[in-house]
Amino acid sequence: MDRRSFVQGSLAAAGVLAIGGAATKARAAGPIKIGAVIDTSGPLEVFGQNKLRGLQIGVDELNEAGGLLGRQIQLVHRDTQSNNQLFAQYARELTAGERVDVVFGATTSSSREIVRPVVNRAKVPYFYNTNYEGGVCQRTTYCTSTTPAQMVEPLLPALIEKHGKKIYFLGADYNYGQISAYATKAIAKAHGAEVIGAEFFPLDASSFGATINRIQSAKPDIVHTVFVGPAHGSFWGQWASAGMVGKIPVSSQTFGLAGEQLRMPPEVSEGIYVCLNYFEEVSTPENERFLTRFKAKFGSSYGYISEASMAEYQALKLWAEAAKKSNGTDADAIERAAKAGLSVLAPSGNVLLDAKTNHCILDMSLARMSGGKFIIEKKFAGVRPSNYGDQCDLIKNPNTNKQFEPKL
Amino acid sequence: MLEVRELHVGYGRIPILNGVNLSVVRGSRVGILGHNGMGKTTLMRALMGLLPVKSGAVVFETATITSMQPHHRARSGIAYVPQGRQIFPQLTVRDNLRMGALRAPDGTMERVLDRIPRLKRLLDRPxxxxxxxxxxxLAIARALCGKPKLMLLDEPTEGIQPSIIEEISELLIMLNETESLVIIVVEQNLEFIAGLARRIAVLQKGLIVREVAPTDLHNEQFVEEFVGMGT
Amino acid sequence: MALVLHDMNGLLMDLLAITLLEIFYGIASLALISLGLAIIFGMLRVINFAHGEFLMIGGFSFIMLTSAGVNMWIAMLIGAPLIVGLLGIVVERVVIRNLYGRIVETILATWGLSLFLMGAASLLFGYFQRGVSPPFGTLKIGNYQEGVYSIFVIVLAAAVYLSTYLVLRYTKLGLIARATMQNPEMASSLGVAREKVYAVTFFCGAALTGLAGAVLAPIAGVVPTSGLAYIARSFITVITGGATVIAGTGIASVLFGTVSQLTAILTRPVWGEAALLLTAVILLRFLPAGITGRYFRNGL
Structure with missing residues (x-):
């Protein structure tokens, strides 16, 4: 097969999806349309597949309950193919062509920053539902998943108390890793602990031997990691091969988001600590209902529903709640409801929108890998999102439009 | 033994051979005389199967080989000593010969070396x-290692000192006479071809325009005419 | 005092030993992931952009065979190379055969192939195949601990290079391969079936790639996008090495492995990768045909 026919093939496949979406389109004043720019092919499909499924479950639920504001909901999905170039195009198509009422999606921060201005300009509410470095501050953009502080603030004190005060930080060498390192240092300091080493890795680094040797000689009590992408996956194998599993406890801000615990041998993943808003193992009645529904619709070979996919579902619930409260779906209506105080009871617990930052106050769970599964050890209610230097205040300054960063 | 009929060959749309006819019988030594650009190399490459034939036919012994691949031609007994010799530069002399003797029985290489003893002390040189x-x-020895019935040589005297030209000529005549190896050589060296060939065809603008006898090459009038054809 | 000095020496020796081990491991893993690409590039002048995906499929073959109950070593050393080798034969036949000598077309075709294989792997294997953990125990060097598996990878890489060298240098197959690489037309005039040589070469290159993918799978884990993690480094190694398969890729691996590991050990990991790239840029500036384009040209 040559490249051209391959590309044509994949474009055709994408076309089928798009036409499939358009074919169910009803006539004017018909359904409320939800636009989704989610990668269901390419390297990021590992997140995208279940993100889309989360939205589909949410839409089904709303429609079965009679729709929203008396109208049916229709999901219009564009497969962005893990290709940043497609995000702008599809975001425009959804807002200008399909005239959707709201846009969900984007996984990486770089793709979010392509979608966000397009959707903002079209005056359509935008929900970004992936854990990220934090700091986005704009009145019609809602970042519903976790920020570094929410992971680290509950996690580190628990580990410091249990294992000791010397922390070694390993992270990806871009803003998520750098900002997480900043959060780690700040929280360590607040709890009388110390970050005794911090190393950053380019995304294609796959050789961790030297780092592991340095850790062996520095003898920290905890190794806290923020790895991103397939190359960094090598860390776990090298750590295990060097016999370090069980010697020094390791925590991670990213492990499990792409179902890592399913593909990693239990001997390798044993003991990894993770603190996330959602695990499939969370035991709430809402989660049980959700999982039953999900498995009924998609079978059981879907991999794992991580926080990354659950966030889409929770965001949809949050948006629907806002629309109900204001009796409208335009950007103003959603903003009005958000400012008035918005919360839903979701599978992960209580999801409360913070009107000041348009981020969510979330319940967090601390889990530890054991025998290849997450075992939830502790729960933390109402953990606040990062707001660097308290700079974002959409109540006081509603016209802010930027992404704040901590002073590193 | 070899019949070439109305052979048309070209590069892309540029025709080079425009209907070559040539008939070579068992035991013969044929010289093909022609200046640069007349199609000598094209003819040799087409006979070896390295260039596709547009039309016409090549029959070797009893088989039509017009579109046969080079390695099948080699295996059926045609050997090629190309222009520029095309020695494998990074292989030793021995490995070059081993490449020629891929399908030959053991001892073939030694027998060839006995014919061309000059190579013996060079065996380990690249x-x-x-x-x-x-x-x-070496190129001739390599070709001989495959025990060919027909050997195609393309300008074997090009850029070579006279003593070795003599040696090559003697060697080819001996191989032809003792082992009945059929030889087709394309050349523009009149003296060499006069000493070697028993039949001489003149190739001009992609056609065999006439045949001459080796003695004609000592005829001043022909020599003048031939030299003039190049211009 | 003497005792303390001795301890200091001991510590230094430990550090030296563990550092050397890291460097050797860096070289070995680079050499392993690059060899198959080098063979296909050096022998056939085909730039295989799907090389990373060949590594990924090698990894998956190993994992799937192991989870199907095949002995781990058989899966790694025989199963995965065989499967990827056969894939290589199919690819050569279907994609490459009509494109020899047309560099741009082969790049585009193999790039398409790489996307196709990634998609196929995500349908076939998905992202949730349980991996295999690194076998063997650990080796204690003073304060440090190193996986014995790292030593296995080093030994294996050396063995693979040595046997590839021996095959090329001393067997009839190797002779035919070298001759065909130097002058394919002349080789075919001597009775070599060129297409068969190309297919066999492609098989060998792909099989060695499959082996590398399987060997690194216990360390790196395997997902359909794993190829992306390898592709840049293996390309830099092969291009810098030049067209001479063993010497070029070997030397480039030693150079890059040492530079990037040493830099990573002495400074920070970020600089390790940067040093690798910088070395490559400088080398290619002065030796545009690769290291073996100028030196060791008559090597293998």
Whole structure:
């Protein structure tokens, strides 16, 4: 097969999806349309597949309950193919062509920053539902998943108390890793602990031997990691091969988001600590209902529903709640409801929108890998999102439009 | 033994051979005389199967080989000593010969070396380090290792010292007479071809325009005419 | 005092030993992931952009065979190479055969192939195949601990290079391969079936790639996008090495492995990768045909 026919093939496949979406389109004043720019092919499909499924479950639920504001909901999905170039195009198509009422999606921060201005300009509410470095501050953009502080603030004190005060930080060498390192240092300091080493890795680094040797000689009590992408996956194998599993406890801000615990041998993943808003193992009645529904619709070979996919579902619930409260779906209506105080009871617990930052106050769970599964050890209610230097205040300054960063 | 009928060959849309006819019988030594650009190399490459034929036919012994691949031609007994010798430069002389003897019975290489003893002391040298004359001998030796019935040689005297030209000529005549190896050689060296060939065809603008006898090459009038054809 | 000095020496020796081990491991893993690409590039002048995906499929073959109950070593050393080798034969036949000598077309075709294989792997294997953990125990060097598996990878890489060298240098197959690489037309005039040589070469290159993918799978884990993690480094190694398969890729691996590991050990990991790239840029500036384009040209 040559490249051209391959590309044509994949474009055709994408076309089928798009036409499939358009074919169910009803006539004017018909359904409320939800636009989704989610990668269901390419390297990021590992997140995208279940993100889309989360939205589909949410839409089904709303429609079965009679729709929203008396109208049916229709999901219009564009497969962005893990290709940043497609995000702008599809975001425009959804807002200008399909005239959707709201846009969900984007996984990486770089793709979010392509979608966000397009959707903002079209005056359509935008929900970004992936854990990220934090700091986005704009009145019609809602970042519903976790920020570094929410992971680290509950996690580190628990580990410091249990294992000791010397922390070694390993992270990806871009803003998520750098900002997480900043959060780690700040929280360590607040709890009388110390970050005794911090190393950053380019995304294609796959050789961790030297780092592991340095850790062996520095003898920290905890190794806290923020790895991103397939190359960094090598860390776990090298750590295990060097016999370090069980010697020094390791925590991670990213492990499990792409179902890592399913593909990693239990001997390798044993003991990894993770603190996330959602695990499939969370035991709430809402989660049980959700999982039953999900498995009924998609079978059981879907991999794992991580926080990354659950966030889409929770965001949809949050948006629907806002629309109900204001009796409208335009950007103003959603903003009005958000400012008035918005919360839903979701599978992960209580999801409360913070009107000041348009981020969510979330319940967090601390889990530890054991025998290849997450075992939830502790729960933390109402953990606040990062707001660097308290700079974002959409109540006081509603016209802010930027992404704040901590002073590193 | 070899019949070439109305052979048309070209590069892309540029025709080079425009209907070559040639008939070679068992035991013969044929010289094809022609200047640069007349199609000598094209003819040799087409006979070896390295260039596709547009139309016409090539029959070797009893088989039509017009579109046969080079390695099948080699295996059926045609050997090629190309222009520029095409020695494998990074292989030793021995490995160059082993490449020629891939399908030959054991001892073939030794027998060939007995015919061309000059190569014996060079066996471990890389082919690329040999002089032009030595390389030419190696190219012929390599071709002989495949025990061919027909040998195609493309300008074997090009850039080679006279003593080795003599040696090559003697060697080819001997192989032809003792082992009935059929030889087709394309050349523009009149003296060499006069000494070697028993039949001489003149190739001009992609056609065999006439045949001459080796003695004609000592005829001043012909020589003048031939030299004039190049211009 | 003497005792303390001795301890200091001991510590230094430990550090030296563990550092050397890291460097050797860096070289070995680079050499392993690059060899198959080098063979296909050096022998056939085909730039295989799907090389990373060949590594990924090698990894998956190993994992799937192991989870199907095949002995781990058989899966790694025989199963995965065989499967990827056969894939290589199919690819050569279907994609490459009509494109020899047309560099741009082969790049585009193999790039398409890489996307196709990634998609196929995500349908076939998905992202949730349980991996295999690194076998063997650990080796204690003073304060440090190193996986014995790292030593296995080093030994294996050396063995693979040595046997590839021996095959090329001393067997009839190797002779035919070298001759065909130097002058394919002349080789075919001597009775060599060129297409068969190309297919066999492609098989060998792909099989060695499959082996590398399987060997690194216990360390790196395997997902359909794993190829992306390898592709840049293996390309830099092969291009810098030049067209001479063993010497070029070997030397480039030693150079890059040492530079990037040493830099990573002495400074920070970020600089390790940067040093690798910088070395490559400088080398290619002065030796545009690769290291073996100028030196060791008559090597293998």
């Amino acid at each position: 082919g690329g380090a040999l002089s032009g004359g030595e390389q030419q001998l």
